[in-house]
Amino acid sequence: MANANVRVRFCPSPTGNPHVGLVRTALFNWAFARHHGGTLVFRIEDTDAARDSEESYQQLLDAMRWLGLDWDEGPEVGGPHAPYRQSQRMDLYKDVAKKLLDAGHAYRCYCTTEELDARREAARAAGKPSGYDGTCRELTAEQKEAYEREGREPIVRFRMPDEPITFNDLVRGELTFTPENVPDYGIVRANGAPLYTLVNPVDDALMEITHVLRGEDLLSSTPRQIALYKALAEIGVGNGTTPSFGHLPYVMGEGNKKLSKRDPQSSLNLYRERGFLREGLLNYLSLLGWSLSADQDIFTMDEMVAAFDIEDVNANPARFDLKKCEAINADHIRRLDVKAFAEACEPWLKAPHANWAPENFDRAAWEAIAPHAQTRLTVLSDITANVDFLFLDQPVEDEASWTKAMKEGSDALLRTAREKLAEAEWNTDALKAAVVAAGEEHGLKLGKAQAPVRVAVTGRTVGLPLFESLEILGRERTLARVDAALAKLAG
Structure with a gap:
């Protein structure tokens, strides 16, 4: 609702x-x-x-x-x-801290770091909770004066209630924290700077936040904040309500x-x-x-x-599963209309991503190849390597692809393929038929027959649909690249 x-x-x-x-x-x-x-x-x-x-x-x-x-x-x-921005709200936090002190919801703590560490170690050794033990909770005026004469600079601690705190987490259900597990905690540093533990709930109260949805790592701070919201309401900060909490999984x-x-x-x-x-x-x-x-x-x-x-x-x-993330992104790429897809790819068709001269970019060729590219991409940046064969004078020389595709007998296959391509009508179906026929003459199925042609023309073993690519590249450039590959094989 x-x-x-x-x-x-x-x-x-x-x-x-x-x-x-x-x-x-x-x-x-x-x-x-x-x-x-x-x-x-x-x-x-x-x-x-x-x-x-x-x-x-x-x-x-x-x-x-x-x-x-x-x-x-x-x-x-x-x-x-x-x-x-909290850095612009410091005077407000100082005012709230003073009100909490004046109302007895907070107190000054003079314990040194060394003293705190020693008492924590002792508590752990005794098998007890190692949080703050309340040493400065009820100091007399004389004790405070003595600490200050020593030059100790106190922090401000919030006084937690001596009773369990229960709340209904919107994700995890009802949770209860007992007093020994939620000790008094610092809200202002010794230098007067407010801590996250103060400023976050203060802003939530003043901004009338109704629901706090955050990471599970902050769950342990929730009972402290609930107690602070109650204290803030008592001193007139905020509208007196405590937000509902939901802690998201790791x-x-x-x-x-x-x-x-x-x-x-x-x-x-x-x-x-x-x-x-x-x-x-x-x-x-x-x-x-x-x-x-x-x-x-x-x-x-x-x-x-x-x-x-x-x-x-x-x-x-x-x-987090990167492969699934990529697969879902690929599905969203397929969902785009072709015009939106072409526009989304634009940044990767220019410097610094593009490896071709700007003047070699052919928009008509790009618009013709875009629908075929859209069905193959996982991420948009893949487009650069998939279409560079259209805009480079010569295809990228990928030696691994060359070695994989140019097996023994590839030169003979390429010569036959060139002859049949040269005679074919320049459309996808006719180009495919030409390579199929060349393969049959050499006892090869289409997959094996087209691999040397693909590498000769695009430079890579994997790419966009081959025969659509050849049609867009054009007869003259296609045949010139096959000739160049044959020259390299003859070598």
Whole structure:
């Protein structure tokens, strides 16, 4: 059932290149918002000055635009809760932290890193939980003064309730966290900088977020945030409601390990550079934890939006399968009309991808070959090598292809094929008949007979349909390339 009051957020940190796990999170939030006719808030979590960069910020915006995941509030769009970059909201966080301290929901902690480490080790050795032990929870004024005279600079810790926290995860069902497993936690660094643990819930409260859909790796922080939402409501920050949570399954890579930014196949840029269609990539990423139906893997984003329900997401880890991703992208390439396909290929028909001179590009030949290429491509970047034989003076010299195709007797076959091609009408059926006849004279079936012809004309053993390619290349250029191959064989 649609619910226009739904407000979700996608809030990445601008560190490094966008990766497919991040895109999957953005996609599920976008689809959920669009399904309900709600609002997608795009928020940038850039409070870590040491790791965040303007370049990564721009890449995030560019990635969302390329993917077609439009947002209703956020950078470049604005909205009632601007600004949407956390680095521009620091005064607000400091004010909230002070209110939490004044109300007793937070306290200053003077423990040093060395003391914390020592107590954690002791707790582990005793078989007890190793989280913060509450040493500074109830300090007297005198104790605080003594620490400050020592020159200790305190962090601010949030005071967790001494009772279990239970919530219904939209993906995983009811979950309960006991107090010993959710200790008090830091919300402000010693230098006064607010931590993610504070700014994320504060912004969710102020921006009236109704549903938080995020990765499973953040599940352990949820009880802490639920407690903080309650405290924020008590001090008048936000509208007093706690969002519903849904934690998306891990995306796994090779060897049962979580797909990380360091894995080559995780980079969104890789898929853009290889020429994946955004529809194909998003279709595949949606299958990492969700499905439209048991018997339909290929669908449009409109179909996904119409059907998407966060409660249908599977809690089990999802494995990233590059081969399946490519296969789904290939299906989406087939779905394009020919004109849209030809336009989508344009970037790979120009420098720096094209290995031919710009003036050699023949648009009529390209438009003639495009329908045949569309049935063969997995990704758009494959087009360059598939059609370069049309626009190069000589085909690419691929020695591996030459060695594979030019077996003993290939020269005799090529001579016969040349004779029959020279006499044939220049259309696909007649050209095929010519090569079939040449093969029969040498006791070869079509597959073996056409291989030397293909390599002579295109330079490669694998490519677009041969006889359609010969027709488009033309009689004169085809025969000249066969002659050149015969000269090389005679050699």
